[in-house]
Amino acid sequence: MRVLGIESSCDETAASVVGPSGVLSDVVYTQTVHQEYLGVVPELASRAHAEQVVAVTRAALDRAGIGRPDAVAATAGPGLIGAVLVGLSFAKSLALGWGVPFIGVNHLEGHLLSPLLDDPAPDFPFLALVVSGGHTALYLAQDVGNYQTLATTVDDAAGEAFDKVARLMGMGYPGGPGVDRLSRNGDPKAVPLPRPRTKTGDWSFSGLKTAVRYQVQTAGVSPGPDLAASFQAAVVDVLLRRVLRATDETGVSRVALSGGVAANSELRRVFSEHPHLETFLPPRSRCTDNGAMIANVGRLRLLRGQRDPLSISAKPSWQPGA
Ligand code: KG4
Ligand code: ZN
Numbered sequence: 038m039r040v041l042g043i044e045s046s047c048d049e050t051a052a053s054v055v056g057p058s059g060v061l062s063d064v065v066y067t068q069t070v071h072q073e074y075l076g077v078v079p080e081l082a083s084r085a086h087a088e089q090v091v092a093v094t095r096a097a098l099d100r101a102g103i104g105r106p107d108a109v110a111a112t113a114g115p116g117l118i119g120a121v122l123v124g125l126s127f128a129k130s131l132a133l134g135w136g137v138p139f140i141g142v143n144h145l146e147g148h149l150l151s152p153l154l155d156d157p158a159p160d161f162p163f164l165a166l167v168v169s170g171g172h173t174a175l176y177l178a179q180d181v182g183n184y185q186t187l188a189t190t191v192d193d194a195a196g197e198a199f200d201k202v203a204r205l206m207g208m209g210y211p212g213g214p215g216v217d218r219l220s221r222n223g224d225p226k227a228v229p230l231p232r233p234r235t236k237t238g239d240w241s242f243s244g245l246k247t248a249v250r251y252q253v254q255t256a257g258v259s260p261g262p263d264l265a266a267s268f269q270a271a272v273v274d275v276l277l278r279r280v281l282r283a284t285d286e287t288g289v290s291r292v293a294l295s296g297g298v299a300a301n302s303e304l305r306r307v308f309s310e311h312p313h314l315e316t317f318l319p320p321r322s323r324c325t326d327n328g329a330m331i332a333n334v335g336r337l338r339l340l341r342g343q344r345d346p347l348s349i350s351a352k353p354s355w356q357p358g359a
Contacts, residue, residue, distance in 0.1 A: 038339060041106040041131070042332025043094060045124025046116025046144045047171065048077045050089040053328030054101035055336050060154060062100035063322070063329045066093050075210045076200070083119035090127050097328060105135050108344075110335020113141030114352035115171070121351040129347045138344040140335045145172055146357040147330035149184065152293035152317045154333050159291045159317045164283055166276065168304075169296030170196035170211065173240060175279060176357070177287055181337045184358040187283050190240040195272055195298045198242035202249050202268050206260035216265045217301050223266030225303075228252055230271045232278070240279065245271055266303075273304050277311070284313060293317040300324040 039056040048068040054061040068085040071077050098104065111128030114121055125141065132139035149165045152158060165176040165184070173194040176184040193201065196213055203212020208219075230252075233244045249268050252258040284290045292314050298304065300321040308316040323329065 038107045038336060039101070039103060040108045040110055040332045040336040040339065041094070041097065041128075042142070042328045042330070042335055043090065043109070043111040043124040043128045044144070044147070044326055044328045044331045045086045045090060046112045046114070046121050047326060048082050048085075049326040050086050050093050050124070051326060051328035051331075052090075052094040052097035053332045054097055054103060054106060055154070055329055055332035056101075060329045061102070062097045063327055064093050064097045064100065065322075065327050072209055075204055077117070079117045079119055082117055083123055086120055086123035090124060094127070094131075106137065108132070108138040108140065108335065108339050109135070110140045110142050110331050110339075112144045112147065112331050113349060114144065114355035116144055116353065118351055118353045121353070125351055133347060138339060139347055140338055140343060141345045141349045142331045142334045142338075143355050143357045144331075145174070146184075146334050148295040149176060149178060149357055150181065150334055150337065151295045151319050151323050151330040154323060154329055155319055157317065159293045162287075162289050163291040163293050163317070164280060164287065164289055166280055166292060166294050166299075167296045168195040168276065168294070168298035170194060170200065172296070173242075175283055177283070177289065178293075181341065182358055187286070188239050188279050190242060191235055191237075192241050192243040193246065195240075195242060195276065196296070198246050198272060199298065201246050205246075205250055205253060206265065211297070213298060213301060216269055217303070219262050220266040220269045220303065221262070223262030223264070225266040225270035227263035228258055228267035230267050232271060232275050234275070238279065238282065240275060242272070269301070269303050273301070273307050276304065277307055280308075281313065291315045291317065295319060295324060297325040
């Protein structure tokens, strides 16, 4: 079964075809209109999706060498409602026109299962650390659709923290890649920063961001490589600590990283070198938003006999597995 997947929940317009042998095409258009605003402007995102979605989808079908897929999947949430609606409505109309099954996909489940697209893929059960711009959560993934939430963030997402700190340091949006690059020449121990913990075992990143602001605005620390590396080390540290605790709680040491922050060099290094973890890392291009992760979940669910009516609506706050 070859499934077309369309993603439009934030600022990437993406489409991909995934078949039995894996990813046949993966086309991502990253919107540039948001750069001058240092963050995603929802209305501009919806318009840009409407402008790009036809060309991106056509390119995905052409590169896969097919005229018509066997089914269509699209992100139905969570995300910016107007943005989600563009891809979702377009995907439904394609399914209707072609007379093929349609399925709405949870964007977080897309990230969560994206490590299954590449070799080696983790076997169930595995710990899934989803670290993106909008979400940060740790799940125990038992099977497709069976996810137990072990931890989440009580305030900012990890990617949001990177974006806010980057902004504080005078860098553009998205900030993660810039902080990552700058950190390469920095000393992660140079600037003392907290390792915030909550009583519930969830993460909290807003205090870390405030600590960085204090260092720059009050303590007079230069917003350079040392600060970037120290901040990055703190984020990686708190993510790692919670995952290690989860390996004790669950007895599962396979951990699959996904979401935009999983592209971070230090996070990848620390997790892959850790002696108590068996870490699965999607290629960097598969960490940030893409259509292959949506086609993948759509395909897995369709193969299990699921499909959605064309009447399904966008779900802006949908939790994976719900
Ligand atoms: O998964 P994603 O593309 O979109 C959401 O679903 O949110 O994640 C985007 C987030 C942004 O916050 C961006 O700054 C962060 O991922 N990011 C990174 C890196 N590349 C992207 N954060 C840290 N290091 C990176 N190399
Ligand atoms: Zn995402």
